[in-house]
Amino acid sequence: MSSEKMPTISAVEATAPGQLGLLWSSGQRVDLDLSGWLDDKALVPLRQAEIFEAVQVGDWGHSLTWPGDIEIGADSLWLESLSVLRREDARRFLEWRLKHGLSLNQTADALGLSRRMVAYYSSGGHAVPRHVMPACLGWETDGAREFVS
Numbered sequence: 001m002s003s004e005k006m007p008t009i010s011a012v013e014a015t016a017p018g019q020l021g022l023l024w025s026s027g028q029r030v031d032l033d034l035s036g037w038l039d040d041k042a043l044v045p046l047r048q049a050e051i052f053e054a055v056q057v058g059d060w061g062h063s064l065t066w067p068g069d070i071e072i073g074a075d076s077l078w079l080e081s082l083s084v085l086r087r088e089d090a091r092r093f094l095e096w097r098l099k100h101g102l103s104l105n106q107t108a109d110a111l112g113l114s115r116r117m118v119a120y121y122s123s124g125g126h127a128v129p130r131h132v133m134p135a136c137l138g139w140e141t142d143g144a145r146e147f148v149s
Helices: 035-039 041-047 074-084 088-099 104-111 115-123 132-141
Strands: 009-016 019-024 029-033 063-066 070-073
Touching: 009 063, 019 074, 029 074, 035 041, 041 070, 063 074, 070 074, 074 088, 088 115, 088 132, 104 115, 104 132
Parallel strands: none
Antiparallel strands: 009 019, 019 029, 063 070
């Protein structure tokens, strides 16, 4: 996996009702329990075993798809995977980045980091240092976000 990009999904298999095995472009294999997600109105059809088991990797690994035009984005699944991998630091950092719609370059500029380190933190490739999340919160409150283009 390039450290500059968000991981994509290489392979998927339904392992049990509501459960998937995912292989990420980083080489990591993660077992996800999505049964709690199936309460969402758009995902209720996935409660049917034959539909859930028909899961496929979407175009270029950026999503999972099922019959009936049901789709879950790789970004959401990657966040869940980070939790399973016990990388809550990376999950919090990436959630903050996505919440504000910041690119790698914009995040680097906003926090005074290199683009490469932002990519490492977002992918879970490196631990997020303790001082980074307070800097993220400071960016939110001091109006600095107005200067990021």
